[in-house]
Amino acid sequence: MKTTLDELQTLIAVVDTGALSRAADHLGLTVSAVSRTLGRLEEKLETTLLRRTTRRLELTEEGSAFLERARQIIACVDDAEEDLAARRERPAGRLRVDAASPFMLHAVVPLVAGYRARYPQVSLELTSNDGLIDLLEHRTDVAIRIGRLKDSTLHARSIGSCRLRVLAAPTYLERHGRPRNIAELGQHALLGFTQPAVLNEWPLPDVDDMPVRITPSVAASSGETLRQLALEGVGIVCLADYLTHRDRAEGRLIQLFPTRTLDVRQPIHAVYYRNTALTARIASFVNYLSEHWDASAGGCRANEATSGS
CATH class of the missing domain: 1.10.10.10 (Winged helix-like DNA-binding domain superfamily/Winged helix DNA-binding domain)
Structure with a gap:
């Protein structure tokens, strides 16, 4: 022109x-x-x-x-x-949000109705990828990532953090007994992640007071799969509170070694590309998720301690 x-x-x-x-x-x-x-x-x-x-x-x-x-x-x-x-x-338009399926199911989905009531002109598209994705390739506006971030091409906004706990179902403990000390964990069926290896470091002190690293008896790539295995009494698991707070509250999973558990937390961030402006749609969703993190994650909130049980 x-x-x-x-x-x-x-x-x-x-x-x-x-x-x-x-x-x-x-x-x-x-x-x-x-x-x-x-x-x-x-x-x-x-x-x-x-x-x-x-x-x-x-x-x-x-x-x-x-x-x-x-x-x-x-x-x-x-x-x-x-x-x-x-x-x-008044944010409007389509917003594409990606998160690992456990976080999507247990932390995001419970908030969608409230978010839509507040921002009815935003059209949500929710996708779940358990691995890291290219936001541009998948046409994703904002992704929720758990753990330490490595990609310097991304902007990141902290949502909060969530404590890790070692848990077992009552049915497992009835059949196999409760481990009396941390060393006895090696005699039990342990449920862990296929990758990355850091997810198999449990918040229990080894002989050097460092988080103990376990070798899984059964490994899975998804935290939700491990949760279901634990609920079925297959073994002992270590998962974040956002996945298990209802199970603990209702007695389906019981925390082991509550007084020995280290305060280890997974950081949770909303990420988007550096060359992407923080639109009102992205800001509205990230702000809403951060604002309601306490309700959606059973007491897990950034910079707040979570009581042991």
Whole structure:
């Protein structure tokens, strides 16, 4: 496009005010600047838009037709700017959110109804990938990631953190007994992750007072799979509170070694690309998730201690 918005606005101002001097006052420009802008516009269009005499300005037939379209263009731009301003106050449009399936099921899904009630003009698309994804490739606006972040191309906003606990179902403990000390864990069926290895470091002190590293008897890639295995009494597991707080509250899972458990927490972040502006949609979702983290995760909140049980 050859023509600029400034040139269109100048033409409209000249016609509406009826004089270069009054248009210059309206636009905060000099008369010579207004005259040069009009001349440049006519040069680009290779058309005379205004006939100028010492006493008046008169639109040519081409100028009249062009002015009508110019007004429409400026009106569309004004509408778009007003719409964006409104969206900052009232988020709208599609928001694509990705999270690992356990977090999606136990932390995000319980909040969707409340979020939609507050922001009904935001259309949510929820996807679950247990591994790290390329946000651009998957057309994802914001992803929730658990653990330490490594990707420097991402912006990150802390949502909170969640404590890890070692747990077993009553049925497992009835059949196999409760381990009397941490060393006895090696005699039990232990449920762990296939990867990464750091997830198999449990918040119990070894002989050097460091988190003990276990070798799983049964390994899975998903925390939800491990939770279900633990509920079935297959073995002892270590999971974050957002996955298990209801199970503990209702007695389906029991914490082992509550007084020996180290205060180890998984950080939780909302991430988006650095070259992506923090739109009102992203901000509304991240703020809502952070605001309701206590309710959605059974007492896990950033910078707050979680009571042992």
